[in-house]
Amino acid sequence: MTADTPLPLPAGLRERVLDASRRARPPGRALPETPDISPVEVFERAADAFAGALSALDDAHWRRPVLRDLDVQGLVGHLIGVEDDVRRALAGDPAVAAADHVASTQPTAVGQSGRAPASTRRDWRRSADRTLALLRDADPDGPVALHGLHLPLGALLVVRAFELWTHENDVRAAVGLPGSVPDPSALRRMSDLAVRLLPVGVARVGTGTSVPVDLHLVLTGPGGGTWDVTFGRPADQGSGGGEGVTIVADTVGFCRLAANRIRPDQLAPFVSGAVAHADRILAGAAALALD
Amino acid sequence: MESTDSLHSARLSAGDDRALAEVFDAVAPAVHTTARRVLGDAAAAQDVVQDVFVDLWCHPERYDETLGSLRTYLVIRARHRAHDVLRSELRRWAREERHGRSVPPPHAPSPGEQVAAAETASAVRDAVRLLPPDQRSVVELAYFGGLSYREVARHLGIPEGTAKSRMRLALARLEALLDRQLLESS
Numbered sequence: 001m002t003a004d005t006p007l008p009l010p011a012g013l014r015e016r017v018l019d020a021s022r023r024a025r026p027p028g029r030a031l032p033e034t035p036d037i038s039p040v041e042v043f044e045r046a047a048d049a050f051a052g053a054l055s056a057l058d059d060a061h062w063r064r065p066v067l068r069d070l071d072v073q074g075l076v077g078h079l080i081g082v083e084d085d086v087r088r089a090l091a092g093d094p095a096v097a098a099a100d101h102v103a104s105t106q107p108t109a110v111g112q113s114g115r116a117p118a119s120t121r122r123d124w125r126r127s128a129d130r131t132l133a134l135l136r137d138a139d140p141d142g143p144v145a146l147h148g149l150h151l152p153l154g155a156l157l158v159v160r161a162f163e164l165w166t167h168e169n170d171v172r173a174a175v176g177l178p179g180s181v182p183d184p185s186a187l188r189r190m191s192d193l194a195v196r197l198l199p200v201g202v203a204r205v206g207t208g209t210s211v212p213v214d215l216h217l218v219l220t221g222p223g224g225g226t227w228d229v230t231f232g233r234p235a236d237q238g239s240g241g242g243e244g245v246t247i248v249a250d251t252v253g254f255c256r257l258a259a260n261r262i263r264p265d266q267l268a269p270f271v272s273g274a275v276a277h278a279d280r281i282l283a284g285a286a287a288l289a290l291d
Numbered sequence: 292m293e294s295t296d297s298l299h300s301a302r303l304s305a306g307d308d309r310a311l312a313e314v315f316d317a318v319a320p321a322v323h324t325t326a327r328r329v330l331g332d333a334a335a336a337q338d339v340v341q342d343v344f345v346d347l348w349c350h351p352e353r354y355d356e357t358l359g360s361l362r363t364y365l366v367i368r369a370r371h372r373a374h375d376v377l378r379s380e381l382r383r384w385a386r387e388e389r390h391g392r393s394v395p396p397p398h399a400p401s402p403g404e405q406v407a408a409a410e411t412a413s414a415v416r417d418a419v420r421l422l423p424p425d426q427r428s429v430v431e432l433a434y435f436g437g438l439s440y441r442e443v444a445r446h447l448g449i450p451e452g453t454a455k456s457r458m459r460l461a462l463a464r465l466e467a468l469l470d471r472q473l474l475e476s477s
Contacts, residue, residue, distance in 0.1 A: 006320035007327055010337060014319070017341045018312060021348040027308035031351065216309065220301035246309070248302060270298055 030224040034184040039154035039161075040135045042186045046161035047128045049180060050079075050168045054121050057175060062117040066174040067167070068102070070109055075167055076124050077112035081105025083127035086160070089146040090134050090153075097145035104147065158193040161186060162290035166259040181252050187223025191251050194258035194288060195219075195227045201258075202231050202284030212242030213277045217249075224251035231281070243274040247281065257282065260289040296361040303351035311348050318362050319344070322369040329373035331414040331469035339372045374462060377469075378434075380415050385434040418468040426461035429454055 025031075037045075054076065062073040070078060082105055085096045096104065112120045140154035149156065161182070169179050182190060195217060212233040218226045230242060249257075249269035256262045264282035271278040302310035319340060326339035343365055347354065354364050419430055432443045444454040 005324075007324045009320055009323055010333065013323070013337055013340060014312075014315060016337075017315060017319070017344045018308070020341055021311055021345050022308060024345050025306075025349045028306045030305045218302050218305050218307045218310075220305045224305045226305055226307045248298065248307075 028226045030188070030219075030222070032184075032222075034188050034223065037185045037189065039140055039157040039189065040132070042161045042182075042189045043135070043157040043164075044132055045183065045186050046164035046168075047132070049182070050164045051121075051125055051128075053168045053171055053177065053180070054124070056177065057117070057171075059117055061175040062120070064174045066170050072171050072174060073112045073115070073117055073120050074109045075171065076120050078102075078105045078109040079164070079167065080120075080124050080127045081108030082160075082163070083124070083131050084108070085146060086131050086156075087134060089144050090131075090138065094145075096147065097150075099147055101147040155193060155196075158189050159290055162190055162193075162255070162259055165190075165255075166261060166291040169261070182223070184222035187251060187255065188225065190255050191219050191223055191225070192227075194255060194285065194290060195229065197258075197288055197290075198229055198281070198285060199231060201286070201288040202281055204287040205280060205283045213274065213281070214242040214244045215277075215281060216244065216246040216273075218246070219249060219251040219254050221251045231277075243277065245271065245273040245275060245277045245281070247271050247278055254285065257285050258288045259291045260286050261291065294356070296356050299361060300351055300354055300356060303348065308348075311344065314347070314361065314365075315344055318365050321362060322365050325366050325369040326373045329370060329466045329469060330376060335376055336373070339369055339376060342372050343368045374466075377415065377462065377465065381419070381430065381434040384416060385431075414469055415465070418465045421468055422461055422464055426457050426464060429457040430461050433458060 057072065063071050066072050066075050082101075085099065085104055088096045135153075135157070138153055140157075141152050144151060144153045144156050146156065149159065151159065165180070165182055171177075172179055181187070198215075198217075210232070213231045215229045215231065216226070217229060218224070233242065247269050248271075249267050253262065253267045257264060257267050264279065264286060267282065269278070269282070299310050299314055303314075322343055323336060323340045326336035326343075327333065330336050330339070346368065347365065354361060358364070419427060422430060428447060429443055432438045432446055433440070438446065440454050440458070441451050444451040447454065449457075
């Protein structure tokens, strides 16, 4: 043996070290730890951030084209319409359960044309505040049906936070302001929801295989964590035994993908294992279109 | 994404224990060998390996990729940790010598722990005896006498910086001596 030759590792040392590590810090949660916040808080923070972005606009900015055929003012009008529909959904109005997200809000969106931007901004803030007032005493686990989504209220509010964050950044891009990122606590809720909805997105694009796929997803940076998701196998049959693929990606990038604002190739993930499944899984994330 | 080290660092922060297993498989032999060569003792070296990897898992932010590779970082951590153990062992041995009796352990050691502790103490004791006189006197005053660097310097009539440098040389020499003992025993 020479001084440069590594000594053989003692038997059992690997298991001992990994077990001790997992006891010291349970896997799955990102560091630094972020405080848990409620779905209402996630939505409220997204609304406040959106309001902050609107307050930075001058009148000319409100006329900038931003999304579909809408200018910034029309997009804010669309969001006023969404708040109206959310409150109807909370009241159990079946008319909004299957309504189309765009068509249902289009009259409010186009109705902003010719109004003073300050009036549109004030109306949206009031509408969001009225929604928040209704949420204070609502059951976060209670089912809500809105625009084809059937989700517990808590999950719906995180979807709404996705929508506000995405449109906030649509507006920022349209007027040349720098993009924004939710705080880590909100981002953790958003990334967790996107991952839990991932099987829905993958089902939309098709798994493309008859064998189960076990995804180990690692989202890095603030608000991230790790998740294990199985596709192509009934939920009650557990996980494991499928073809394993690991995807490592930036948390904010993954959320932008789930909001359909970047393409999978723009995410630039690290992929290992059964890499052939990664493209379809990431296409499934984009198919969630949480905008 | 970025370099392998950068990716592992990000995965560790995300809580990915598979990344920890990958880093262990890649670097643990070097970490273990470093600890073993400093300490000479198998059980103490395994404790150092565990300390180094648990610390990496719980505090991945302490690794700064701009300062070097993850492998280098972990080997240096192992070396420092092993030196800490070595110093602690020197102090314990010195206390025992000063009091002329064994310090009661905080808990009843198992037969295996007794053997490991005796092996470590014996190896350290033998290595100290082989130090050059000027280095040995600094070690004996600092660890046997419980003196500070300043007090050691005053006692020997040398500058404090000289006392510190002799102690550094002594520890390096101890490491080499213990390493040689390990090589000869394996």
